[in-house]
Amino acid sequence: MERVTADYYIETPYPLEKAAATLAGEQSSGTFVSVPGETEELKTRFAARVEAIEELDTVDRPSIPSEKLSFDSYRRAKVRVSWSIENFGYNLPTMVSTLQGNLYELTQFTGLKLMDIEVPDSFRSQYRGPAFGVEGCRKLTGAYDRPLIGTIIKPSVGLSPSDTADLVKVLVEAGIDFIKDDELLSSSANSPFAERVSAIMAVINEHAERTGKKIMYAFNVSDEMDQMMRNYDAVVEAGGTCAMISLNSVGLAGAKKICDLGQLAIHGHRNGWGMMNRHPLLGIEFPAYQKLWRLAGVDQIHVNGIANKFWESDDSVTRSMEACSKPLLGGYSVLPVVSSGQWGGQAFETYRRVPTVDLLYMAGGGIMAHPGGPSGGVKALQQAWLAAVGGQSLEEAAKAYPEFGASVEKFGGKLG
Template sequence: MTQRAEIRVTYRIETAGSPEAMAAKIASDQSTGTFTDLPGETEALKARYAARVISVTALPPTPAPALPQPGALAGTVYHRADAVIGYPLEAVGTDLAALMTITVGGVYAARGLSGIRVMDIDLPPDWACHPGPQFGVAGSRRLMGVAAGPMIASIIKPSLGLSPEETAEVVKTLCVAGVDFIKDDEKLMSPAYSPLEARVAAIMPVIRDHEQRTGKRVMYAFGISSADPDLMMRNHDCVVAAGGNAAVININSIGYGGMSFLRRRSALCLHAHRNGWDILTRHPALGMEFRAYQKIWRLLGVDQFQVNGIAAKYWEPDESFVKSFDDCLTPIFSADDRALPVVCSGQWGGQAPETYARTGQRLDLMYLGGGGIHGHPGGAAAGVAAIRQAWAAAEAGIPLEDYAKDHPELAQSLQKFRK
C-alpha cells in the first residue's frame, strides 16, 4: 500500500485523563469521527481520510491545571505530552483556510483539556505551491546593497504625530547617518495628519537625492496595511509608482487572505510586523509557537520578519527570541523561502555581542534601532555609528568596554543605555 501524504501537527496536550486518549479523540474529532460511532465511518474510509496519532511523548505532569477547570477535585494530577497527529493531505489539501480549520481551529474546543498548544506544523512538499518570499534574505541584501554583515536599520520616531514633511526630515537625518533601512512605525498607516500619499511624496525625493549623491539607496518601508485588500493594493501601487521598494505589513491585521492577495500582485519587499502574535503565545499552555506560526506567513510571502531581540523592551524571554531567529532562517522547502530575521525592540548595540553569540554567529539579520539611534546623546549619526561599532566588536570578540575606549560613540551609548 502506498504511504499517504500527510500534514503532521505537534500538539502540547495537558489533561487530567490520558494524553494518549486525548490525542486519539483530537484525531477523530478533527477528521472523520464525532462523539459516537457512525455507520458510514468504515475502515476503508478511515484508512484514507482519518487523522492518526503518530506518537505521544510524555512530559512531566503538573499538580495545577494551566487553564481553569471548574469543579476539579483537589489532588488531581494533570498529565502532559507532546502528541504528533498526521492529517491526510487528501482530506486537507493545500488551502490555508482548510489547514487552520481542521488542524488548529477546532482543537481548542475539545472537552477534557486543561491546556493545548500547537508546537509545530510539518507540511509535505505539495505545500510548496504557495509563493513564499519574493525577496527573502538574498533579495533584501541586494535591494539594500549590503553584501555581508548585519543590515543596520531604524524606525521613524516619534512613532505618531509627525507631518509628512517632518517625517522626511527624520528620513534625511537617518540616510546621512548611514542606515541601510528605515521603516514607518507599524501604527503609522494613513492617518489624517500624514496620509500615505503625502508621506510617499515627501520621503521618496529624499531617498532618491541621497542615492544620487552617495550611490547608496536606503530601503524605506511604508505602512500600507488595510483590512480592505483593494485599498491596500492602491497603497502598494502608490509606493511603487514613486520608486519605493518596501512595505510594512501588519500581518495579523490583514489576515491570511489579505496577505495572499497582496503577495501575488506585489512588487515590494514585504516587512512583517507580527503585532497580535502575543495573543496566541503568551500563555505557555495555549495558542501557538512561533515555529508553527511563522511557517504559514513565510509561505504566504513574508520577506522580513520582526522577532524582537535580546533584552527586548517587551515581555518575550531571550530564549524565545533565539528560537524565533532560528526558525526564520530554517528552510521549509528550500533556502529561498527563508525570511530575514529583524532583531528589534529596545535594541541599541549593547545586545550585539550576545545576539551574535546566541544566534550562532550568523549575520543574516537586520538590526533595528529606534530609541537606541534617535536617543543617542550625540544624535542619530552617532547612534548608528555606535551600533556599527558594537557589531564590529562582537564579530572581533572584543568586549564592548574595551572597544569603546577609542570609539566615543559606543562609549556614549554604553553610558546612556546600559543598565
C-alpha cells in the first residue's frame, strides 16, 4: 500500500525512539493509553511507522518552555514517519491534520517542525496541480527568457478605483508585466471590488488591444467562499487573467476550490507565514508548505526576497526558491514570487544564489519611489536583471544604465 512520508525536526528530553513512537501513535491509531479496539491487525494496516531517526545535538535548555517538563538535557533529531494512504485517502485537509494536527501540543516535545513531505505518484490522478505554472504565466504575460517584473499597488488601502486605474495606466505604459492588489485590500468602503476590477481592466484591455501585450493583474478575491466565487467570476467576465488569494486565510479547501475553476492563474500570497515558520523549532518549513499549495493548484507563490525587509535570512529565501524549482510528481510547475523590500540592486545576489530567470520579481517602493517615477522604476528593474544575467556587476550596471544608476543612488544604502 502506498505511503505518505513526513520529515520532522524535533527536540525532546525523552529517549528519541520513545518520542518518535509517541508522534507516530498519536497521529494514527493510538492515544495516550491502550484501547481495546486497537488490535495488531488494525495497527499493521493503519498505524504510522517510524522509518528513520537521525540524532543531532543536545542542549541544556528547551527551545519552547514547558511547565510540565524540567530536565537537564534535550535531544534534537531528524525523524521520518510514514502513513498508509488508506488513513486519509486524497483528502488534503485531513492529510494536514495527520502530518501536523496535535503534534505541536504533545508534552513530549519542546520543539517540532515539519520539514518536508513526500506523496505517492497516485496523487497525480487526483490533483492536477497548477493549471498555468511558469510557462502558462509567461504565455499570459508575453514575458519570455527573463524574470517577470511586477509591483504592488501602493498605498495598500485608500485609493479609489479611478485613482488605482490611473496608477495602473502609468505602470502599463512603463512596460511592467504584473501588478497586484495588496493583500490588505479586497473590497473597501471607497474601492468596491467590482468597481475596481472594471476600472483597472478597462485600462489593461485598451493597452492590450493597442499593443498586443496584456498585463497580468492579480485581483485579491479572498473572502468567504460564495463571495470569493463571485469575485472570481467578475475578474473572468472583465477579461482578467489572474486572481490572488491569501493562502493561510482561505485555507487548503478554499484555495483548491478556486484553483479548480482553471480560468485564471492563481497568485498565492503567504501572509501569516511568520507565525508558521519564524521559530526554528516550531511550525513548518517552506519545502513542505509549498508542496501542499502546488497540489491544491496554486500557480505562483511568495518566497520573500534577498536582503528583504522582514526577518527571513537570505539562506532561507534561497532554499525556498530552490524548493519551487524541484519537480513535484514529475511536474506541477510553480512560479516563485520574489518580493519584500526589493529593488534592482538585489537582482545580482538573487541570480548568483539561484541562477534562474523563472521567477516573478516584485518591487513596491523600489518602483513607485524611483526618482524617475514608476516608469523609471520598471526600467531600472529590467536593466538590473539584464545586467545580472549578462554577468555585469552592480557597479558596472549603474554606469551603463541611467535608470538603474538612479535607483542605486536612491536605494543603494538599503542593500545588504
